[in-house]
Amino acid sequence: MAKRQNSKYKIDRRLGENLWGRPKSPVNKREYGPGQHGQRRRKPSDFGTQLRAKQKLKQYYGDVGEKQFRRYYEEATRRRGDTGENLIELLERRLDAVVYRSKFVPTVFAARQFVNHGHVLVNGKRVTIPSYQVKDGDIVQVKQKSRELAIVLEAMSSSERDLPDYIEVDDREAKATFVRGPKLADVPYAVQMEPNLVIEYYSR
Template sequence: MAKSDHKRHSAKHKIDRRLGVNLWGRPKSPVNAREYGPGQHGQRRKKPTDFGVQLMAKQKLKGYYGNIGEKQFKKYYQAAARGKGDTGQNLIGILECRLDAILYRSKMVPTVFAARQIINHGHIMLNGKRCNIASVMLKPGDEIALKEKAKTIPAVLDAIASVERDVPEYVDVNHDKFTAKFIRIPTLDEVPYPVQMEPNLVVEYYSR
């Protein structure tokens, strides 16, 4: 048991090192010399590695993108872990590349669920071709446009007129033409989440 315990601890330290933060506030963490940002409150949690905390972080992120299925979400995590750099940042980047996410970011629909519905109904052109798959991954430079029929949908017009949220800088939108261009894959701090997302805890959930 002692051997596996040691293995588990060293694996957790490896995650700490990779993300550059002490996720669980442990005194033996290799990154304790680093300063805590205001968002890291792991040191105040009684059980920083608690399964429920990680699960909640995962469910929050999955739910935000329209309740992505577990199988699909785990594939995104695996792709993020294979990529270079910070796995949590990579995961956010992948989620933000989805067609439904970018349509939502463009403020041409009120919700991610509405984005998915409009895509499923064939109202979207991706680089000039009809695309009805919400989970298609966009690349920087890709352009989306609403088809003529969708330009009169009340939910679309209401979303464009709404001042509740802004279009982030990584999406270039022309609401007069009902078009949007995906500029670049964003970092976590560029994504306009209304609540704090903790992709680091999602990484820990899958790294158990």
């Protein structure tokens, strides 16, 4: 888990932002990037601004692969409504994102591993695919045997994050109901996300 922890903090340093709002992030002490040139700040181009917005969103959800992230963009453009809002909703419907939002684990990286290792049930059936798309009304639950794991107990008792209103959580049963797909304004990001710039990046 230490390797994941280090990579998470490297992401914060590289982007110069406390992406997940964690108190131990190195950005809380030094807001500039790593390396001897980290303190130099140049005004980014439009392309650079769009690329940075894409990197922030990809990294936030546990460094989603480029192919998969592009598929989310393509699906978002196919759907009716605002493409940026559609993109956010698709990302928030990921099973690992729902596990993270429900505070069953402390980080989105831990959520991916937690799902991979078979600790999570969706509507009573084990699902081991972190990118699984959760539907409205789906019940996501930590397996009975897994509820006593230290990582789960610590995360659920933590006051570090707030629960969003599009997920209802029963702490006693370690169970979450995905109520509805959220809009950008509903998602409790620790930093400003700009999905409209991500759409501009891909539609160049």
